[in-house]
Amino acid sequence: MIIMDQTLTPASHLLQLEDEHVAHNYHPLDVVISDASGAVLTDLDGRQYLDFLAAYSAANFGHRHPALVAAAKQQLDRVTLTSRAFHHDQLAPFAAGLTALIGKDMVLPMNTGAEAVESAIKVARKWGYEVKGVPDGRAVIIVATGNFHGRTTTIIGFSDDPLAHDHFGPYTPGFVQVPYGDLEAIRNAITDDVVAVLLEPIQGESGVRIPPAGYLAGVRELTSQHRILFIADEIQSGLGRTGRTLALEHENVTADVYLLGKALGGGIVPVSAVVADHDVLGVLQPGQHGSTFGGNALGCAVGLAVVRLLETGYYQQRAAVLGLQLRERLDNMVGRGVVAVRSRGLWAGIDIDPGLGTGRDVSEALARRQVLTKDTHGSTIRLAPPLVISEAQLDHGLDQLELALRDLS
Numbered sequence: 001m002i003i004m005d006q007t008l009t010p011a012s013h014l015l016q017l018e019d020e021h022v023a024h025n026y027h028p029l030d031v032v033i034s035d036a037s038g039a040v041l042t043d044l045d046g047r048q049y050l051d052f053l054a055a056y057s058a059a060n061f062g063h064r065h066p067a068l069v070a071a072a073k074q075q076l077d078r079v080t081l082t083s084r085a086f087h088h089d090q091l092a093p094f095a096a097g098l099t100a101l102i103g104k105d106m107v108l109p110m111n112t113g114a115e116a117v118e119s120a121i122k123v124a125r126k127w128g129y130e131v132k133g134v135p136d137g138r139a140v141i142i143v144a145t146g147n148f149h150g151r152t153t154t155i156i157g158f159s160d161d162p163l164a165h166d167h168f169g170p171y172t173p174g175f176v177q178v179p180y181g182d183l184e185a186i187r188n189a190i191t192d193d194v195v196a197v198l199l200e201p202i203q204g205e206s207g208v209r210i211p212p213a214g215y216l217a218g219v220r221e222l223t224s225q226h227r228i229l230f231i232a233d234e235i236q237s238g239l240g241r242t243g244r245t246l247a248l249e250h251e252n253v254t255a256d257v258y259l260l261g262k263a264l265g266g267g268i269v270p271v272s273a274v275v276a277d278h279d280v281l282g283v284l285q286p287g288q289h290g291s292t293f294g295g296n297a298l299g300c301a302v303g304l305a306v307v308r309l310l311e312t313g314y315y316q317q318r319a320a321v322l323g324l325q326l327r328e329r330l331d332n333m334v335g336r337g338v339v340a341v342r343s344r345g346l347w348a349g350i351d352i353d354p355g356l357g358t359g360r361d362v363s364e365a366l367a368r369r370q371v372l373t374k375d376t377h378g379s380t381i382r383l384a385p386p387l388v389i390s391e392a393q394l395d396h397g398l399d400q401l402e403l404a405l406r407d408l409s
Contacts, residue, residue, distance in 0.1 A: 009044075009045075010032075010044050011032040011043065011044045011045065014032050014044075015030060015032065027360075029363060029364065029367050029372065029374075030367075031043055031049065031367055031372065032044050033049075036051070036063035036064060037062075037063055037064055038062040038063060038064075038386065038388050038389075039051050039062055039063075039385055039386045039388055039389040039390070039393055040063075040393075041063070041372060047370060048370065049367070049370045049371060049372045050370065050371045050372065050385070050389075050393055050396065050397045050400075051063070051372055051385065051386060052366075052371055052372060052373040052383050052384065052385045052397050053372060053373045053374050053382070053383075053384055053385075054267075054384050054385060054386045055262070055267060056204070056236060056262060056384070057204070057236045057237075057239075057241050057262045057263055057347075057384055058262040058263055058265065058267050059263070059267035059386055060239060060240055060241055060262075060263035060267075060315070060386060060387050061263065061266060061267065061306070061309060061315065061386065061387060061388060062267075062386040062387070062388035062389075063267060063386070064267075065266060065267075065309075065388070067305050067308070067309060068266035068267070068268055068302055068305050068306065068309075069268070070305075071266075071301045071302050071304070071305035072266075072268050072269070072298065072301065072302050074301070075090065075297060075298050075301035075302070076298065078297070079297050080296060080297055080298040081292075081293065081296045081297060081298070082296075082297065083292050083293075083296075084290060084291075084292075084294070084295055088297045088300075089297075090297045090300035090301050090304065091109070091295050091297070091300050093300070093304055094107075094109070094295075094300035094301075094303045094304040094307070095107040095109070097304050097307040097308070097311075098260075098264075098273060098275060098303065098304075098307055099275060101245060101307050101310055101311060102245070102246070102258055102260075102275045103254070104258065104275045104276050104277050105276070105277040105278045105281075106275070106276060106277065106278055106280075106281040106282070107273050107274070107275050107281075108123070108273065108274040108275075108276075108281055108284070108289070108294075109271070109272075109273050109291075109294045109295035109299070109300070110261075110272045110273065110274070110291050110294040110295075111270045111271065111272055111291060111293050111294055111299070112150075112261060112270050112272055113149075113150055113233075113235035113236075113259070113261035113262060113272050114149070114150025114151065114152045114155060115272055115291065115294070116235065116259040116260065116261050116272040116273060116274050117149040117150050117152075117155055117198075117233060117235075117259055118150070118152055118154060118155070119274050119289060120196075120198070120231050120257055120259055120274050121141065121154065121196075121198075122289060123257070123274065123276075123280060123281060123283060123284065123289075124139070124141060124195050124196035124198075124229050124231065124257070125139040125141075125174070125195060126283045126284070126288075127195065127229065127280055127283050128193075128195030128196070130283055131279070131283065132195060132227055134192070134193050134195055135193075138193045139174055139193060139195045140174055140175070140176055140191065140193045140194045140195065141174060141175050141176075141194070141195060141196045141197070141198055141231075142175075142176050142177075142178060142186055142189050142190070142194060142196070142197045142198070143158045143175050143176070143177050143178075143197075143198050143199070144177065144178060144179070144180035144181075144199055144200075144203075145160050145177055145178070145179050145180050146160065146180045146203050146206040146209060147159060147160075147177075147180070147198075147199075147200060147203065147206075148161070148164075148200070148203065148204065148205030148206065149198070149200075149233055151164055153168065153171075153172065154172045156168055156171070157169070157171030157172045157175065158171075158175040158177055160177065161205075176189050176194075180199075180203060180206075180209065180211060181209075181211040181212050181215050183214075183215055183218040183219065183222070186218075186219060186222055187222060190222065190226050190228070194226070194228050195228060195229060196223075196228060196229040196230070196231050196257075197219055197222075197223055197228060197229070197230055197231065198231040198233065199216075199219065199230075199231070199232065199233065200232075200233045200234075200236070200237065201216060201232055201233075201234065201237055201246075201247040201248050201250075201251075202236075202237045202242065202247050202344055202347070204236035204237065204347075204382070205236075205376055205377075206349075206376070206377065207342065207349035207351070207376055207377055207380040207382065208342045208343065208344070208347055208348055208349030208382060209342060209349065210342055210344055213251075216248060216251045216253045217251055217252070217253050219253075220253045220254070220255075223256070229256040229257055229280065230255045230256050230257070231255060231256065231257040231258075231259065232246070232247075232248055232255035232257070232258050232259065233259045234246050234247060234248070234258055234259060234260055235259055235260060235261040235262055235272070236262060237344075237347070238258070238260055238263070239260065239262075239263040239264060239306070239310060240263065240310060240315040240316045240319050240345075240387055241263070241319060241345055241346065241347050241384065241387070242319065242323075242344040242345035242346075242347060243316055243317075243319045243320030243323055243344070243345030243346070244316055244320075244345070245310055245316055246258065247344065250344065256276060256277070256280060257274060257275070257276040257280060258274075258275040258276070259272070259273075259274060259275075260272060260273045260275060261273070263306065264303050264306055265299060265302055265303065265306070266302045266303075266305065266306050268302050269298055269299045269302055270299070271299040271300075271302065271303045271306075273303075315387045318346075318387050318388075319345040319346040319347075319387050320345055322346050322385075322387075322389065322391065322394055323343060323344070323345040323346045323347070325391060325394060325395070326343060326346060326348055326383065326394065326398070327341070327343045327348070329395070329398040330343065330348055330350060330383075330398070333350075333401070333402060333405065336402075336405065337352065337353050337356055337402075337405030337406070337408070337409060338350055338351065338352060338353065338405070339351040339352065339353050339379075346384065346385060346387060346389075347382075347383070347384050348382070348383045348384075349376075349380055349381075349382055350380065350381050350382075350383065351379060351380050352379045352380070352381065352405075353379075354378075354379045356405060356408040356409055357379075357408050358375065358378060358379055359375025359376065359377070359378060359379050359380050359381045360375045361408060362375065362381055362401075362404060362405070362408065363375045363381060365404035365405075365407050365408055366400060366401060366404045368404075368407075369400040369403060369404055370400070371397045371400045371401070371404075385397065
């Protein structure tokens with residue numbers, strides 16, 4: 001039995017227990033959330049905070065969205081998991097709905113974003129050997145600097161983030177890294193052994209980095225010309241966040257393979273997917289890839305409810321409209337504590353004047369003003385409120401950002 005130290009508050013006690021018993025692979029803000037609804041988080045002491053992170057876009061539709069909670073509760077009363085050893089009645093409707101939304105033929109259901117990326121790497125290599133004709137064992141995938149595709153042992157090998165990469169080797173071969181946004185570098189990296197180009201249309205972890213106009217269209221042209229798969233990692237940028245269903249839509253570009261996750265589980269359960277046509281995902285045969293929980297009934301029920309929300313177009317339009325409000329306010333902060341702003345829809349990366357402090361300093365100052373977000377890469381913070389946030393809530397949160405910057409000056 002764990003006995004609480006009576007000198008500590010409940011929140012302090014939990015923070016102490018977490019520090020002692022949970023691996024220190026995260027550095028969270030010292031806020032202990034006990035309840036959440038929409039764009040509002042509530043801590044153990046009853047203080048309410050505006051959520052300006054949305055669990056890195058996993059909670060795009062807000063916390064406990066009624067339609068998503070209803071789908072989960074209904075499915076909890078029926079069946080949650082059979083494994084893929086048997087059929088269940090939720091997988092087919094989920095896959096049909098998701099493929100119609102994305103415009104592809106097939107879904108490979110998984111759980112986490114990193115699993116989707118790993119799965120796509122396997123599929124691309126197999127496609128390269130069996131369809132394109134690359135000699136076995138020689139497949140190469142082109143990736144970009146500044147990428148964040150997950151933290152599995154394969155993926156971190158082609159990361160240039162020292163925290164993710166260093167001291168976890170040996171690293172998996174078969175990847176060539178080129179500068180993000182540099183089309184000529186991709187062109188120069190293409191050989192007969194290249195099977196795919198794997199990119200984030202917008203790099204979230206790097207601070208919402210948006211590539212130059214024409215870059216993604218150029219990638220599409222190069223990959224088509226050389227019979228290479230274009231794999232778009234839309235795990236953070238997809239499903240309404242940027243004002244479109246997919247971030248690639250802003251450039252009128254389509255990929256061969258889409259990687260989805262985070263918001264696909266509605267902030268309730270982990271759901272991810274590789275979405276592509278038959279000529280790509282059709283290379284997989286029984287026993288060659290799998291997941292006990294991938295495509296589970298509970299995840300599919302929630303995922304289908306997410307698809308139904310997105311089919312209306314309401315959330316994409318809301319992100320686009322609120323994104324204009326967000327950008328106008330942030331642009332007005334440039335030169336007043338903010339050095340640069342990058343945004344697309346309701347998603348922004350903000351470079352803070354290093355003279356004021358780090359991104360962590362700003363995040364902590366915002367938390368004191370009851371707005372929660374998170375820093376990334378030194379002096380950069382990301383803003384990604386749930387798409388259900390109201391105009392007034394968004395303005396209030398941005399007011400607090402201005403005041404937090406003033407606090408640090």
